[in-house]
Amino acid sequence: MIKHKGECARAPRATQQLKNTISEKQYVGFATLPNQVHRKSVKKGFDFTLMVAGESGMGKSTLVNSLFLTDLYKDRKLLNAEERINQTVEIIKHTVDIEEKGVKLKLTIVDTPGFGDAVNNNECWKPITDYIDQQFEQYFRDESGLNRKNIQDNRVHCCLYFIPPFGHGLRPVDVEFMKALHEKVNIIPLIAKADCLTPNEIKKLKDRIREEIDKFGIKVYQFPECDSDEDEEFKQLDKELKECTPFAVIGSNTVVEARGQRVRGRLYPWGIVEVENQSHCDFVKLRNMLIRSHMHDLKDVTCDVHYENYRAQCIQEMTSKLAQDNRMESPIPILPLSTPDVDTEKLIKMKDEELKRMQEMLNKMQQQMHDKEQ
Amino acid sequence: FLALECERFSICNEEKRNLSLGGHVGFDSLPEQLVSKSVTQGFCFNILCVGETGIGKSTLMNTLFNTMFENEEASHYQNGVYLRPRTYDLQESNVRLKLTIVDTVGFGDQINKEDSYKPIVDYIDTQFENYLQEELKIKRSLFNYHDTRIHICLYFIAPTGHSLKSLDLVTMKKLDSKVNIIPIIAKADTISKSELHKFKIKIMSELVSNGVQIYQFPTDDETVSEINASMNAHLPFAVVGSVEEVKVGNKAVRARQYPWGVVQVENESHCDFVKLREMLIRVNMEDLREQTHARHYELYRRCKLEEMGFKDTDPDSEPFSLQETYEAKRKEFLGDLQRKEEEMRQMFVNKVKETEAELKDKERELHEKFEQLKRMHQEEKKKVEDKRGYLEEEMNAFNKRKAAAETLSLSQPVKKDKDKKNRSVNTENQSGVSASSSKVMMAKANVEPLNCQSWWQAIQCCTCLVHNATWRPGGLF
Numbered sequence: 001m002i003k004h005k006g007e008c009a010r011a012p013r014a015t016q017q018l019k020n021t022i023s024e025k026q027y028v029g030f031a032t033l034p035n036q037v038h039r040k041s042v043k044k045g046f047d048f049t050l051m052v053a054g055e056s057g058m059g060k061s062t063l064v065n066s067l068f069l070t071d072l073y074k075d076r077k078l079l080n081a082e083e084r085i086n087q088t089v090e091i092i093k094h095t096v097d098i099e100e101k102g103v104k105l106k107l108t109i110v111d112t113p114g115f116g117d118a119v120n121n122n123e124c125w126k127p128i129t130d131y132i133d134q135q136f137e138q139y140f141r142d143e144s145g146l147n148r149k150n151i152q153d154n155r156v157h158c159c160l161y162f163i164p165p166f167g168h169g170l171r172p173v174d175v176e177f178m179k180a181l182h183e184k185v186n187i188i189p190l191i192a193k194a195d196c197l198t199p200n201e202i203k204k205l206k207d208r209i210r211e212e213i214d215k216f217g218i219k220v221y222q223f224p225e226c227d228s229d230e231d232e233e234f235k236q237l238d239k240e241l242k243e244c245t246p247f248a249v250i251g252s253n254t255v256v257e258a259r260g261q262r263v264r265g266r267l268y269p270w271g272i273v274e275v276e277n278q279s280h281c282d283f284v285k286l287r288n289m290l291i292r293s294h295m296h297d298l299k300d301v302t303c304d305v306h307y308e309n310y311r312a313q314c315i316q317e318m319t320s321k322l323a324q325d326n327r328m329e330s331p332i333p334i335l336p337l338s339t340p341d342v343d344t345e346k347l348i349k350m351k352d353e354e355l356k357r358m359q360e361m362l363n364k365m366q367q368q369m370h371d372k373e374q
Numbered sequence: 375f376l377a378l379e380c381e382r383f384s385i386c387n388e389e390k391r392n393l394s395l396g397g398h399v400g401f402d403s404l405p406e407q408l409v410s411k412s413v414t415q416g417f418c419f420n421i422l423c424v425g426e427t428g429i430g431k432s433t434l435m436n437t438l439f440n441t442m443f444e445n446e447e448a449s450h451y452q453n454g455v456y457l458r459p460r461t462y463d464l465q466e467s468n469v470r471l472k473l474t475i476v477d478t479v480g481f482g483d484q485i486n487k488e489d490s491y492k493p494i495v496d497y498i499d500t501q502f503e504n505y506l507q508e509e510l511k512i513k514r515s516l517f518n519y520h521d522t523r524i525h526i527c528l529y530f531i532a533p534t535g536h537s538l539k540s541l542d543l544v545t546m547k548k549l550d551s552k553v554n555i556i557p558i559i560a561k562a563d564t565i566s567k568s569e570l571h572k573f574k575i576k577i578m579s580e581l582v583s584n585g586v587q588i589y590q591f592p593t594d595d596e597t598v599s600e601i602n603a604s605m606n607a608h609l610p611f612a613v614v615g616s617v618e619e620v621k622v623g624n625k626a627v628r629a630r631q632y633p634w635g636v637v638q639v640e641n642e643s644h645c646d647f648v649k650l651r652e653m654l655i656r657v658n659m660e661d662l663r664e665q666t667h668a669r670h671y672e673l674y675r676r677c678k679l680e681e682m683g684f685k686d687t688d689p690d691s692e693p694f695s696l697q698e699t700y701e702a703k704r705k706e707f708l709g710d711l712q713r714k715e716e717e718m719r720q721m722f723v724n725k726v727k728e729t730e731a732e733l734k735d736k737e738r739e740l741h742e743k744f745e746q747l748k749r750m751h752q753e754e755k756k757k758v759e760d761k762r763g764y765l766e767e768e769m770n771a772f773n774k775r776k777a778a779a780e781t782l783s784l785s786q787p788v789k790k791d792k793d794k795k796n797r798s799v800n801t802e803n804q805s806g807v808s809a810s811s812s813k814v815m816m817a818k819a820n821v822e823p824l825n826c827q828s829w830w831q832a833i834q835c836c837t838c839l840v841h842n843a844t845w846r847p848g849g850l851f
């Protein structure tokens with residue numbers, strides 16, 4: 001069980017309020033639906049797949065440990081510089097089951113060791129995009145299969161990308177990576193090892209990175225707008241969150257004594273950096289956003305946007321291939337396209353018009369010949 | 375004692391011996407003389423900073439020399455690595471220093487960094503080459519020469535806390551035989567003390583196991599051997615640079631201000647900046663220059679001259695004269711040039727011959743074609759003539775028949791009624807000649823198609839050939 005200063009789930013409070021506003025006689029009872037949803041979901045349990053990407057030494061493992069307050073990376077073997085000259089990118093999954101107040105979470109962390117570490121990093125993000133596509137494909141097959149009871153959702157819900165704080169902004173490899181992945185997965189860029197930047201430098205770097213993300217047209221994960229009927233405090237927090245991206249984070253595996261308390265932090269001769277101190281870094285904001293408020297939204301966006309894009313693309317490719325090669329048997333039952341693609345419709349219309357025109361011309365010519373004959 | 379001395383002297387003249395002085399002679403001022411000479415000359419020092427963009431190279435230089443060297447922030451999107459040397463004249467007390475700082479712009483930014491080390495190696499070699507050229511000149515002025523050879527390369531390692539990056543290893547291996555390398559850990563205020571210790575050990579062990587030779591502070595001079603030896607153990611130096619001042623206590627010191635504390639650049643418990651400054655500037659600057667000249671430059675020179683074919687001793691173990699070798703080389707070179715010229719001339723001549731032959735062939739072909747066309751033309755002409763002759767015959771035959779028909783019509787007036795009927799039908803036809811009768815006329819006349827597009831045109835032709843009177847509607851046929 002992980003202890004945390006969490007907020008209670010919002011659902012029960014809402015129903016209570018509703019109950020109070022409706023008198024007993026008029027009360028039907030479907031206001032308990034949120035409760036029921038809550039109950040069922042607790043019983044079913046949740047799952048979440050998080051990918052971490054970035055060069056070696058950016059503090060990815062430390063951050064993941066700090067986020068989930070566990071030690072996922074025991075006995076990890078790190079390669080030395082010589083071995084990394086020609087290193088290829090691997091994909092390593094760690095899955096853990098964690099529980100808190102009765103809520104079970106199956107957390108999968110997808111690690112990408114070797115990214116950006118070789119001397120020649122051409123297309124080093126290809127294994128990563130292949131992996132994400134593979135998960136989508138797997139889900140697509142499962143979804144289209146006959147027995148859909150036990151579908152395992154291995155799709156990647158979120159990708160934390162670690163930007164080194166030593167530079168002046170995004171580097172070419174950062175830009176290329178994000179552009180290759182922004183339409184497949186929710187990308188959350190982070191400034192790693194933020195304890196080497198003073199507050200001014202952090203601000204400058206954040207502004208610069210936001211500018212470059214706009215300039216290069218990278219679509220990072222956007223926080224959803226909050227409803228107009230949420231309370232002011234929540235709205236304020238939400239606004240602050242949005243202005244703070246990319247988050248400048250610090251992670252730590254060690255507990256130190258600071259201001260009379262035992263906190264996760266880093267001990268320096270000139271002071272102690274506290275990971276959970278909001279004036280030191282944005283770790284708390286990241287954790288709140290990732291785990292406490294937007295975890296489900298990340299999953300939704302993955303299902304509704306990225307996966308649907310993939311699925312639509314996949315089906316189109318298959319139908320166009322089938323049209324060319326009728327003998328090919330599709331492994332997945334293809335349902336007729338209920339809404340044909342706009343482009344093909346246009347094409348069909350054009351061809352129809354052409355045919356009509358040619359038919360008319362033919363008729364005219366025939367008529368002419370007939371006239372001439374007479 | 376003196377007798378023994380004399381004996382020794384007579385046995386072998388070449389053996390050196392120590393004499394004791396009877397009084398103060400005064401040559402102990404030689405070092406001072408040397409010093410005053412070098413001070414008047416001024417000193418020259420060249421630093422090469424290698425490290426990724428944004429790692430703190432410019433800031434560290436500013437901090438080391440306590441000046442603001444002008445520097446724009448580099449962009450991450452350079453196509454390749456290029457070196458940017460900048461020379462400054464500094465003065466401290468009465469000592470003048472001509473400092474050149476060479477920056478590597480774009481290092482570590484490209485996605486494919488396989489060639490990143492090349493511009494750096496080329497630059498170092500070029501400086502050596504320039505010096506070598508000056509040395510080999512007939513009229514040279516080495517004392518006046520602005521020495522641009524790199525005396526020290528500061529290699530900036532990113533503070534990942536794990537180990538060297540693959541690019542660092544590859545680059546340092548290429549540089550260690552050409553320049554003195556001092557590796558430093560940049561932005562060291564992001565590594566905690568325990569991590570730093572492990573990191574340093576890991577880096578040094580990686581360098582050793584890959585055979586990378588970094589600069590060792592010299593320990594042969596007793597006055598500085600102790601401090602140098604201890605500093606050697608602190609490599610690589612973990613530095614922090616800053617030009618901003620922060621108030622600590624009642625002093626303003628160069629530092630970086632964080633929410634959790636202040637990192638003081640010159641505080642030895644915070645970082646190794648002071649050590650670096652001591653070693654680099656205050657203690658070993660002259661040794662670095664010497665090493666560059668005596669070791670790295672000599673190695674370069676030897677390799678270069680060997681490449682050119684110079685050797686220290688020729689096959690007969692006689693010392694080679696540079697002059698003779700040079701002459702020999704020159705002759706060889708000129709001979710080569712002449713040979714190449716000949717080759718090219720030969721090639722040119724061959725090409726000319728070939729092209730001439732081609733052109734001749736083409737000429738012949740064209741001629742043949744011309745002849746052929748001419749022949750064809752003649753044939754066609756003949757054919758046309760024949761046809762014309764034939765047509766004329768036809769025309770004559772036709773005329774004869776017409777004449778015969780005329781005489782016949784004059785003797786048969788009965789058929790006029792039939793023709794009258796035809797006439798009424800025919801007036802509707804615009805052209806004034808009936809279609810059916812014209813067709814009959816065609817058949818009867820047996821006129822060959824005269825290359826007209828339609829029967830109508832053919833008839834027009836016929837009508838203009840013949841008298842109008844004969845072909846009135848309701849005519850003979």
